[in-house]
Amino acid sequence: MNHSAKFIFSVSLALAAALASGTAFGDEPNQKLDPARLAVSVSDSDAPQTVRTTDGRELKLVWNDEFNGEGLPDAKKWTYEVGYIRNNESQYYTDARLENVFQKDGVLTIRTLKEKYNIEGKPKNKGLKEAEYTSAAIETIDTASWLYGRVEVRAQLPTGKGIWPAIWMMGTNIKQIGWPGCGEIDVMEYVGHTPHRAHGTIHMRKKGGKNWEVVSKGSSLLLDRPEEQYYVYTLEWTPEKMLILVDDKPVLEFKKSEEESKTGVWPFDKPHYIILNTAIGGAWGGEIAEDTCPTDFKIDYVRVYQ
């Protein structure tokens, strides 16, 4: 999500992934939604203190946000990306603005709006006076990062042509070494022009390549109405590999090769932070339909186990 070069790779990979490895699972069409998928956890104590990984290891809860507050997200945990950030996307990310991000009834909502929003004099405004779309991107870059473990994000996705929500991580050394050298783990990406499909992708710098030369690997799963019910988007991360899952069904496995270990190009032995955002338009979101906005990305919780 961080560099224009990525998108050439992302788009082609996503298409390839969709064709090659997309796998339907879940309910048959026209079945009723599962009440368990619609329910939201409302208590901090709902977070299990331990979890078992798919390979049987028990990990302990080290960080979580159940989003039980009211109003803006907890400032001790989350900060904001502000402005037009990347990929020629159409939204202006606002700074701690309730219209675009709020907690209520145990859920964090990132709301993408089509509106005339004054950005004159505001950061990263591309010299524009008015934004046509607003949304939010929150991140833990200044508050928390993790090396290995299991990250779980339970979420219901926004929808509509042009929308592009994401649950992702980048190396905290991005400011020093840039992207893609810092590494990027896209636990979940979704694009409204190809509904119901969750994409998982890993990006890193190509061995021996220039900083912008990217290795990318992605895959996807077709889900039963992820825009109407919650799924748990998960990363299991060890020194040897990363495994992206939806409700514990594998989407993508990305293993460290011996060569990568030796050459030190592998960026996933360093801490990464979490980003939650909804973009609209841009390199992968594409054309925006007139009726896409408003649309809500709902996040029940973020839990990190190590």
Ligand SMILES: [Ca+2]
């Ligand atoms: Ca919750």
